[in-house]
Amino acid sequence: MPSWSRRVFLLSSASATFLLTAAKRLGFGQRSAAAQPSPAPPPPEAQTAEIALTINGQLQRLRIDLRTTLLDALRNHLGLTGTKKGCDLGQCGACTVLADGRRINACLALAVMQQGKDITTIEGLAKDGEQHPVQAAFIEQDAFQCGYCTPGQIMSAVAFLSEGHEPTDAAIREWMSGNLCRCGAYPNIVEAIKQAAHQSTNHAPLHL
Amino acid sequence: MLPFTYSRPRNIGEAATAGAQPGTEFIAGGTDLLPLLKEGVRRANRLVDINDLPLGGIRHEAAGVRLGALTRMSDAADDERLRRDYPAVVEALLAGASPQLRNLATVGGNLLQHTRCLYFHDAAMPCNKRQPGSGCPAWDGQNRGNAILGGSRACIATHASDLAVALVALEARVVLGARHGEREVPLADFHRLPGDTPQIETVLEPGEVITAIFVPAAPYSRRSTYVKLRDRASFEWALTSAAAALDLAGDTIRQARVAVGGVATKPWRLPKVEEALAGARADRSIFHAAAELAAQGAEPRQFNAFKVELMKRAIVRALADAGSLA
Numbered sequence: 001m002p003s004w005s006r007r008v009f010l011l012s013s014a015s016a017t018f019l020l021t022a023a024k025r026l027g028f029g030q031r032s033a034a035a036q037p038s039p040a041p042p043p044p045e046a047q048t049a050e051i052a053l054t055i056n057g058q059l060q061r062l063r064i065d066l067r068t069t070l071l072d073a074l075r076n077h078l079g080l081t082g083t084k085k086g087c088d089l090g091q092c093g094a095c096t097v098l099a100d101g102r103r104i105n106a107c108l109a110l111a112v113m114q115q116g117k118d119i120t121t122i123e124g125l126a127k128d129g130e131q132h133p134v135q136a137a138f139i140e141q142d143a144f145q146c147g148y149c150t151p152g153q154i155m156s157a158v159a160f161l162s163e164g165h166e167p168t169d170a171a172i173r174e175w176m177s178g179n180l181c182r183c184g185a186y187p188n189i190v191e192a193i194k195q196a197a198h199q200s201t202n203h204a205p206l207h208l
Numbered sequence: 209m210l211p212f213t214y215s216r217p218r219n220i221g222e223a224a225t226a227g228a229q230p231g232t233e234f235i236a237g238g239t240d241l242l243p244l245l246k247e248g249v250r251r252a253n254r255l256v257d258i259n260d261l262p263l264g265g266i267r268h269e270a271a272g273v274r275l276g277a278l279t280r281m282s283d284a285a286d287d288e289r290l291r292r293d294y295p296a297v298v299e300a301l302l303a304g305a306s307p308q309l310r311n312l313a314t315v316g317g318n319l320l321q322h323t324r325c326l327y328f329h330d331a332a333m334p335c336n337k338r339q340p341g342s343g344c345p346a347w348d349g350q351n352r353g354n355a356i357l358g359g360s361r362a363c364i365a366t367h368a369s370d371l372a373v374a375l376v377a378l379e380a381r382v383v384l385g386a387r388h389g390e391r392e393v394p395l396a397d398f399h400r401l402p403g404d405t406p407q408i409e410t411v412l413e414p415g416e417v418i419t420a421i422f423v424p425a426a427p428y429s430r431r432s433t434y435v436k437l438r439d440r441a442s443f444e445w446a447l448t449s450a451a452a453a454l455d456l457a458g459d460t461i462r463q464a465r466v467a468v469g470g471v472a473t474k475p476w477r478l479p480k481v482e483e484a485l486a487g488a489r490a491d492r493s494i495f496h497a498a499a500e501l502a503a504q505g506a507e508p509r510q511f512n513a514f515k516v517e518l519m520k521r522a523i524v525r526a527l528a529d530a531g532s533l534a
Binding site: 109110 | 209212231235237238243246247251252253254255257282308309311312441442
C-alpha cells in the first residue's frame with residue numbers, strides 16, 4: 001500500500017495541473033491573439049549554470065536552469081519547503097526570505113543572481129532547537145489559521161523588527177502590507193509582532 | 209518563460225553592446241521583468257544583469273541630488289537628506305510596492321516598469337502595447353484603471369510609477385548611458401505618449417541604460433509632498449495620485465509644481481495648474497480653482513470617469529499638505 005502523504009497528494013495534483021497547463025499552452029481552449037514571434041532559444045548548454053548559494057549558513061552547490069527562481073531552488077532543488085509559493089508574482093509575500101538580512105520575495109529573485117548573498121529561510125530561524133522569539137510569539141498569539149502564509153509573515157516580521165520601526169499597530173500594518181493572509185489572521189499577527197518587539201526591547205536583542 | 213542565457217557585464221560598454229541585441233532584456237531588481245517573463249508578456253532569450261555596473265549610491269550636491277540608477281528603492285527611502293530636502297520623492301518611494309519589493313527594485317527600473325493595464329498582462333488578449341496592431345480591448349472593456357489623459361485610440365494604459373510622478377513635479381532629469389558616453393533627458397520628455405506606437409514607451413535607444421536620476425534643488429523641493437489614492441490603504445496601485453511642491457513667500461505662492469499619476473499614459477505634469485497658482489494666495493479656494501484646470505482635455509471612458517473628480521481632489525489635498533509643511 002502506498003502511503004499517501006499530503007505532499008504526495010499535492011505532487012500528483014500538481015502533475016494534473018501541469019497537464020492542463022500544457023494543454024492550454026498547446027492551444028487547447030486558448031483564446032486567439034496574434035502570436036508574437038519568439039526569440040530563438042539558446043543552445044541547451046547555455047540554458048543552465050552551476051551556482052553556489054549560501055542558505056542558512058551552508059554553502060550549497062547546484063546546477064540549475066537559469067530561469068530558476070530562488071524560491072524554486074529552495075523548494076525543488078534543496079528540499080527547503082518551508083518557504084511557500086503563493087502567487088509567484090511578488091504580490092502575496094508567502095515566499096519572503098532574507099538576503100543579507102533584508103527581506104525579499106524569493107519568487108522574484110533569480111537564483112543565479114543570489115550568489116554571494118547570505119540567504120536566511122524560515123528553516124534557519126530557530127537556533128539550537130529554540131524557536132526564534134517571533135516564531136514563539138506567533139504561536140502564543142495564535143497568529144495564523146491555515147498557516148500557508150505564516151513562514152513569509154514570520155520572515156517579514158523578523159525583518160520589520162530589525163529595520164527598527166516603532167511597533168505601533170499602524171506601522172506594523174503598513175510595513176507588513178507585502179504579506180497577505182487569506183484567512184484574515186491580521187489582528188493576531190499584529191499582536192504577535194508587538195509581543196516580539198516588546199521582548200526584544202526588554203531582553204537580549206533578537207538574533208536574526 | 210522561454211529559456212535564456214545570462215551574463216553579468218562589468219562596464220557600460222559591454223552592457224550596451226549585449227543589451228542592443230534583439231531578444232535581450234536588462235535585469236536589475238527584476239521585480240517588474242520576472243512576472244512579465246513568467247506570464248509570457250515579455251519574451252527574452254538573453255538576460256543581461258546590470259547589477260555589477262558602478263551605478264549605485266546617492267550623492268547630494270549643492271545643485272541637487274544624484275541617485276545612481278541601481279539604488280534600491282528602500283535605500284533611497286531611508287536616506288535622511290533625501291527625506292528632508294525632497295520629501296515628495298521619499299513619500300512616493302514608500303507608497304510604491306511592498307517593503308520586500310523595495311529591497312529588490314531599483315529607482316532606475318522603477319521608471320521603466322510596465323503598465324498594470326489588465327489586457328497588457330493577459331497574454332491571451334489583444335494589446336497594442338504588447339502586440340502592435342492587435343487592438344485595444346481596454347477602450348470598450350474593463351477600463352476602470354485606465355488613463356483619462358494622454359491616451360490614444362491605440363492605448364489608454366496608465367504609467368504605473370509613483371516615483372516618476374514626484375520626480376516629474378520636481379523637474380528631475382535622467383542620465384542615459386550608452387557605448388559612446390552619456391546624455392541627459394528631462395524626465396518629462398523621457399516617457400513617450402502612446403500615439404500609434406504604444407509599444408515604444410521611452411526615448412531609450414537599444415542598449416541604452418538609465419545610469420542616474422538627477423533631482424535639482426529648487427526653492428520648492430523641501431515643501432513637496434505626494435498623495436496616493438487607491439482601493440486599499442497600502443500595497444496597491446494608484447487610482448489617482450498627485451505630487452505638489454510650493455515655494456511660498458508668507459502665504460503667497462511664488463511658484464508651484466504639480467504632477468499627477470494613475471490617470472495618464474505617462475507621468476503627467478500640469479503646467480496650467482502651476483501657472484494658475486503662481487502669484488496667488490495659498491488657500492483652499494485657490495487650490496480648488498487651479499485643480500479644475502487639471503481636467504482640461506480629459507477623455508474618460510466608461511468605467512474611469514470617477515478619476516476626473518478624484519484627480520482634482522488629490523491635487524487639492526497635495527497642495528494643502530504642501531502648504532502646511534513647516
